[in-house]
Amino acid sequence: MGMNRTSSDSTWLRLVTSSLPVAFGYIPLGLAFGVLLTGLGVAWWWATIMSLVVFAGSAQFLAVSLLAAGASPLDAFVATLLLNLRHIFYGLTLLDRYRALGRSRTYAIFGLTDETFSLLAGQPPQKSDRNWVLGLTALNQFWWVAGSTLGALLGHSIPFSTEGLAFALTALFAVLLVEQLSRGFRISSLAGAVAAAALCLVLLPGKYFLIAAIGVSALFLCCLPPRVAE
Amino acid sequence: MKDPLQLALLVGAMAAATVITRFLPFWLPARWFENRLVRTLRESLPAVILLLLVIYSLKDTPVTAAPWGLPELVSLGVVVALHVWRRNALISIAGGTALYMVLVQTKPWTWFPF
Numbered sequence: 001m002g003m004n005r006t007s008s009d010s011t012w013l014r015l016v017t018s019s020l021p022v023a024f025g026y027i028p029l030g031l032a033f034g035v036l037l038t039g040l041g042v043a044w045w046w047a048t049i050m051s052l053v054v055f056a057g058s059a060q061f062l063a064v065s066l067l068a069a070g071a072s073p074l075d076a077f078v079a080t081l082l083l084n085l086r087h088i089f090y091g092l093t094l095l096d097r098y099r100a101l102g103r104s105r106t107y108a109i110f111g112l113t114d115e116t117f118s119l120l121a122g123q124p125p126q127k128s129d130r131n132w133v134l135g136l137t138a139l140n141q142f143w144w145v146a147g148s149t150l151g152a153l154l155g156h157s158i159p160f161s162t163e164g165l166a167f168a169l170t171a172l173f174a175v176l177l178v179e180q181l182s183r184g185f186r187i188s189s190l191a192g193a194v195a196a197a198a199l200c201l202v203l204l205p206g207k208y209f210l211i212a213a214i215g216v217s218a219l220f221l222c223c224l225p226p227r228v229a230e
Numbered sequence: 231m232k233d234p235l236q237l238a239l240l241v242g243a244m245a246a247a248t249v250i251t252r253f254l255p256f257w258l259p260a261r262w263f264e265n266r267l268v269r270t271l272r273e274s275l276p277a278v279i280l281l282l283l284v285i286y287s288l289k290d291t292p293v294t295a296a297p298w299g300l301p302e303l304v305s306l307g308v309v310v311a312l313h314v315w316r317r318n319a320l321i322s323i324a325g326g327t328a329l330y331m332v333l334v335q336t337k338p339w340t341w342f343p344f
Contacts, residue, residue, distance in 0.1 A: 001317070015270070017320055018319070020320060021319065021320070021323040021324075022235075024323070024324075024327060042237065046237060046241070049241060050241055050244075052244075053241065053245040054244045054245045054248055055248070056244075056248045059244055059247075059248060060244075063240065063241075063244060066240070067237075067240065071240075072240075073236075073239040073240045073242070073243040074243065076240045076243045076244050076247075077243035077244065077246065078247075079248045080243070080247035080248060081246045081247040081250065081251060084248050084251040084252070085249060085251055085253040086251075086279075087248075087252045088251055088254050088255055089271075089275055090252075090279070091252060091253070091254065091255030091256060091277065092255045092263070092268070092270050092271065092272060092275070093271075093275050093279075094261060095255060095256070095260075095272075098256065099256075100272070105256075108252075109252050109253055109256055110249060110252060112252050114283060115280070118279075118280055118283060120303065121276035121280065122276070122280065161335060163331065163334055163335055164301075164330045164331035164333070164334040164335060165327065165331060167302075167305060167326070167327050167330040167331070168304075168323055168324075168327040169287055170287040170288060170309075171282060171305070171306075171309045171322065171323040171326040171327050171330075172319075172323055173280055173283040173284045173287060174284050174306055174309050174310055174313075174326075175309060175313050175322050175323055176280050176319075177277065177280040177281055177284060178310060178313045178314065179313075179319075180276055180277045180280055181277060185274075185277050186274060189274040189277065189278055190277065190278065190281060192278075193278040193281050193282055194281070194285075196282075197282060197285045201289060205289065207287060209289060210282060210283075210286045212238045213286070214275075214278075214279060214282055215281045215283065217275075217278045218271060218278075219273065220272055220315060221271055221274050221275070221278070222270070222271070224269055224270065226266060226270065228329075230266055
């Protein structure tokens, strides 16, 4: 590592450009989380700690409402477990790629958010994949920790309007979907996902929408006939 | 002010739950995943999950009143068109997001009385 200065410099640049869309999403969302958490009368550094050790955006927003309602740690445990069940499918998809990372995969698995997963699933493995995966995971967590800490410190005195900035995450998912589809896809699996999403929007439109829709889609995929060998 | 011990327990419980969901596939025996079903899932799930993440991130868009979800629809269309055209993720994402921010902050649909 570090033998070839120019190549490691360009890897850094590629890492930062790849994770920049995540920064556009994580920093404003982190700011919002920090503002909401300290709004409950909690010291600012709790936002930093949560973003360091929980590092799950939707669960942390859920924690704000749980805290406000005076929920118990057990309530928080069950709610987070249900909300994050979707991560099982992410790990399943990246099983071999992460096993190849060696011991350092522990951090990569710990930090596998929706956005890091989508970046990895949307692109093929890189030449030095270990540095790539760890770098992306750490950089993405850095944006999230920085955003939430800043939000907790600044409170409501943020000087500019970030309204709409979090659309960057939607755009990121869409771009990675286009990338993924350009490498070939089964129309039946996508149709199944749209149907599953429609069903879950009606039956479970709340915070468990994503795990329900992924679960129904996975069930549907299991029922599809095997693909003819190409 | 919340009780710090209560807070620490809550944060610890949430961290434990997140670790369980993220590590579970790696803790289970590898041979459980060596079958056709899991292979199909691993092949098709990435695109399916990305599609569901797009839907998930837009699902709370209000569509029954002005602007009827049009900023989201137009900006998403621009993201996809830019990406199919230039194949540069940063241009597609920055272009679509900038357009979306201008749309929701300037609210052009309020300029004309219908």
